[in-house]
Amino acid sequence: MLHLINVYLVWSQILPAAAWLRLGNYLRETQLLGSIQSTLYWDQNTGMPSGGASWRGEQLALLARELHLRQSSEQYVELINAAEAEFELEKQSGDLSAEIQLDKFRNLALLQQDFQRHQRLETSLVCELAQAKAEGYSRWQEAKTLNKFSLFSPALKRLLALRKQQAQQLSEPRTCWETLAQPFEPDVTLSRIEELFSPLRQRLPELLERVRHWKRIPIKKDWDLDAGAQQKLSRQLLAEWGQDIGVSSVASSPHPFSITLGPSDFRLTTRIVQGQPLSSFFATAHEWGHSLYEQGLPSESHQWFAWPLGHATSMGLHESQSLFWENRVARSKSFADRWWHRFADAGAPVASSCDLWRLMNPLIPGLNRVEADELSYGLHIMIRTEIEIELLERDLEVDAIPEEWNKRYKELLGLTPINDSEGCLQDVHWSEGLFGYFPSYLLGHLISAQLSEAMTKDLVLNGVDSIEPIDHLIASGSEATLLEWLRSHVHCYGRSLNSEQLVEKVSGKKLSSFPFLAYLEEKIDHLERSS
């Protein structure tokens, strides 16, 4: 990419732009390359035939190498240093408002931190990782299809070895797992995870035990909705939740995801799962929650979306936004009140709002994380988190994963997968070498619950005439008001805070598991009463 820098230096001599602007131009080109990478990833999952995998891996490796060189180049650090020097002069001159000063400070600090991280990695490792990720993804797909963990394990071993090397090269004052988890959850530690998760590890199995003995109203078994009806319901949902098809589109992929490909280009995927008639609908709600968050990030105020403050706070915070829409909104009683007729028309065996509500909240543990409900979801995450910590910190062998997985499922959920495809091969993450990512999902539940408490108080104070203002708004189809609140209280921060700081700022309290447990218990009570 050196020639780009050269071209740019020539420009910068012609136009005497401020150092800040020059840095912004550089970041913009980095972001262009990064978003090209994302587009290749999107295509890999939505349109590419399997034969394209190896060439795609080379394309991604090439871009990864360019991006890495660009993000750790001398020219780049000089641009950051120049912007810092300029910033010092601006501060001294007193021309900056306190707010702009803080934003600039935080942007520069994050750029320095990210730069240090990139610079510490050897280029060869970055290339190897990119190739190993493409290879891992391809092997995982094969292994999952053929239900043969051994087809995937060599690729996973290579990814683990490379990630350990990565943590070593980064040499942060953290453990290996903590180091790898930083990009997903800045400042996370093993002890904080332990502190947040241990009340759940105790209480969730108890709650599961409580509902296990419910006398459930029998529902017609093995019902399904045809693909067309499911797609229609999802389209209706997106339309009601304000989708602008000019800036967002939907496709199919084996694992639903949401991705941003440009400042006005938001994509999401879903999938139809046979025998899981609500799966596609909730995947749509979930991924749209992610997308709404990305759409709400402060891109306007910071030149395009290339600056750190324009990026997501953390994956946990990201997940809190998808879970808010999926669980707090779409799985609520008031949502069922509005929607049950449409589901009935589509062919669902429901004759009342309560029927649909119970279908949406079975509270029965299963083996699949993505299909899990709020009550058992956390247990799926704890199992993955514990296993990956063991792999990275305590030398658990890759070949022991299936056994370890099944043992923990038996213990926490009382279930055993029939095979590895529905067991330890079910998720894509490890196939791409993502370790330290899984806890974000559970942190998302905790954050969503704590933010919902704050939202409730705030909406009441601001005149929404109900003691349950969130449900009141859902019942009247006014989800736009919820989105507005999230935009102004949560989405607007980007990386100016970490997720714990953000939660404390919004809720006035340190993040804990208790709002989530309280929310769950209340929902269980309500479901019990309505049976």
Added chain:
Amino acid sequence: MLHLINVYLVWSQILPAAAWLRLGNYLRETQLLGSIQSTLYWDQNTGMPSGGASWRGEQLALLARELHLRQSSEQYVELINAAEAEFELEKQSGDLSAEIQLDKFRNLALLQQDFQRHQRLETSLVCELAQAKAEGYSRWQEAKTLNKFSLFSPALKRLLALRKQQAQQLSEPRTCWETLAQPFEPDVTLSRIEELFSPLRQRLPELLERVRHWKRIPIKKDWDLDAGAQQKLSRQLLAEWGQDIGVSSVASSPHPFSITLGPSDFRLTTRIVQGQPLSSFFATAHEWGHSLYEQGLPSESHQWFAWPLGHATSMGLHESQSLFWENRVARSKSFADRWWHRFADAGAPVASSCDLWRLMNPLIPGLNRVEADELSYGLHIMIRTEIEIELLERDLEVDAIPEEWNKRYKELLGLTPINDSEGCLQDVHWSEGLFGYFPSYLLGHLISAQLSEAMTKDLVLNGVDSIEPIDHLIASGSEATLLEWLRSHVHCYGRSLNSEQLVEKVSGKKLSSFPFLAYLEEKIDHLERSS
């Protein structure tokens, strides 16, 4: 991209690879970048929301700049020169077989030619063109939707101005239009186009006049097939014609196209057009013909698909392959014999093979090029070719296009578009600044007819027991034999010949319009007899 060259130079010092191999590595990386560009283009047409256009334009501009710098760099020419020097030594040593010697010679000559072309273009022009193409595409879509040529004309003016600059910078001993047409049809000239097209300009309207007076058996008007049925027929067609879903996939786009994204990654698009029940089926046949050609190019023998000899001979030759499958095969009587039951089952108003055959060959002129049949297709092309030659060579004004278009349609086809969306805005090509491309379509008809003649002789000589061996094979579902013939007589040449040389080599005769006219007249006779 300089650092890539540097990394590569370091490798080359460690591994003392031959200059030929070093050049191959460089070409491979160029091809990786080029195929990333193609992937962005694919996505732009199949999945991108309209809001993504501007950022996509910047991504494409960035890649275009990189590719241009890469293809015109000092390092690159040094690699070519080193490979040439090495080649001279090899020739003197007598170690090379005559065949390898010829291949190497041709590869190097084409690389030098392409290099000279890239080097002559200013980087700023390359960037401006990339942006203008993205902008043009976006404006064209808007103008077509709103049926307002004036929304598109400023973008088209800019593209024309930039293309004229391009021809000037290339300063070849050719006219502007000829220069721009070279990448599509190497060695094409205005006078040769005139020579090939003028018999058609005279004879096609006469033939059209002849069939205009046919007494046609009335068909239920305004029939259509639902989208699902059309998709099913297209899937059946691809399955019968040997699609391997491991290396190819299908999507929807406003304008059907075929594109290669990697050595084992072939894509095609189609679309459902309301009221045009056969459109999607024939678009599939057509694009699959393109794809089969790309799949048959000599990639194996020339290190991946990065060398010139692994690329298509010309767009005219490319088109001959799509037209062979679409028209010579799928619109033949023997194909209708095999398929009419399936169309009847899908809901088409056909009670016999002849019914379907006539539906597939209406021989009624229309306003839409893509939907045109073989008889009038050439006239659509002549109109576009004449207009773009006027625009580039004779100062026709952009704003005069709609009038000029409509005048020529009246004169040659006896029809007038109701609006510009079905008139001069119907095709995508000019929106991306593709001038000199349109004649390829008509050359494709001529080449396909002349190659079919040669194929017929050859198959008879090789023991296919029929005087109409192509139809005999279609009737028995043995299209694989036709493909084999094309693979070994046509696909295998890549850029080792130009299209006229290839046709002469295969058919023993200089390319002319007469095999195509003879084919048309015979088909018209046959259709007339069967009415």
